[in-house]
Amino acid sequence: METSTRAIVSLSVQLCNFHFQRSSRKHGSCGLRRLVPRNGILTAVNKPRPKPALTMALAKSGDCQVTELQAGERLFLGMDFGTSGARYALIDKDGTIHSEGKREYPRYMSGETIDWVRSWRKTLFSLLEDVPVHLRPLVASISIDGTSATTLIVNSNTGEPLWRPFLYNESCPDALPIVKSIAPENHTVCSGSSTLCKLVSWWNIENSSKDSALLLHQADWLLWLLHGNLGVSDYNNALKVGYDPELESYPPWLLSHPYSQLLPSVVAPGTSVGYVKEDIRNQLGFSKDCAVCTGTTDSIAAFIAARATEPGKAVTSLGSTLAIKLLSTSRIEDARYGVYSHRLDDKWLVGGASNTGGAILRQLFTDQQLDQLSEKINPMEQSPLDYYPLKSVGERFPVADPNLAPRLHPRPECDIEFLHGILESIARIEAKAYNLLKHLGATQVEEVFTAGGGAKNEKWTKIRQRVLGLPVRQATQTEAAFGAALLALKGAQQSIN
Ligand SMILES: Nc1ncnc2c1ncn2[C@@H]1O[C@H](COP(=O)(O)OP(=O)(O)O)[C@@H](O)[C@H]1O
């Protein structure tokens, strides 16, 4: 069996082994039904088939066409709503990519601020329209990942937002003392950028219409646009509002407060929660049995895409932000450092998300300049420059300090040296993060896969390998959209079981 197929099989088994939880409308933890994949389903994945040559294609220039599809074969659609843009990946049950595309977010303005709700809604339907028309009827399920803790407060009857979204890295320090007073010490929610701080901050706004309000995360709301069942989230997105993925319920210390009435019900990522709505099916040509499955966060989707399945394997997402996920048998959380653990089946993804990363690179260089300047860097030479590269004040992890200021001086005359200093300084932050996780008791990291836009920078990979003292390599699949598509595959297999 081909290695890649084996990886898909093990990942599909792992995904199918997620606990499946049927949650009540509100908050109760519910009966668990452990999913045991029927061999018959997975042997279909075992069938080694020649992998057709793939050509990547942007949606705008048509689609990535893989000619070979078995009669009756179904496809699985994953969409990633990241920081700087959104992407889709359309795969078959072997993980072969049949079409891919990406869209920048349109910058609709509402006064001085970007109308993100309008932009995300437009981008969702633009991506669906970019899926080749002849492949849409074959789509068996859809899933979406979004940026973690990006929070919407919507009307619980209509689903329409009652307030502007709180973005993933937005901090609400006004709510932090209240949240710290109700949550256990150093709990994941005890961070200004947590979803719970955003909820409490909104709740304390004078005339906020509290009676008919509901909290959704970005991925939840986008998925609701497709399935129409309001008020469902997944236990990765719900972590930062206080949901306990081990108890599989919201904790009593949270449920005793009035704002807990806004909380969505929670199921496992990749759980089918409905079918694509009739009006969307008729307009776009998706099939009546096209299921819509709960999603996850963008960095977890990137981890799933990397197919790292053993404790000690880690994924660093070098997207707009530096997000770290280490597969661990032990659950670690400590808000003093911005460390928390997401659940992945019966293991834990320990890590956090720094505000350093590609966003500061994009502010200083174009992607072409990054390629050209990186080519001239000697990655084996240590940079003497010691920066803390941030776009603005505030850091989440491995230092949780809302007042941490960017440090990008002195700037050398030579841009090659400047970029080398930035890449090496981000590598040092990455190394500090992995050492912190080890110090806090997580499984020792053995190998790091890289996802996100920075994964293609070979010189940066070599710098990171030197600084981390670990094997570092680009994940076979670096796109979170591929991970979301694997979640859609999991949901479809669950529906069959
Ligand atoms: N050659 C490169 N080296 C390092 N970083 C790069 C390179 N090319 C692009 N990037 C960075 O990748 C980031 C985009 O990655 P992506 O995964 O699309 O981010 P996100 O999903 O968070 O929006 C940008 O911030 C950009 O600066």
Ligand SMILES: O=C(CO)[C@H](O)[C@H](O)COP(=O)(O)O
């Ligand atoms: O930085 C981010 C946006 O890209 C998110 O914070 C990232 O998803 C990390 O959050 P999580 O660890 O909950 O996935």
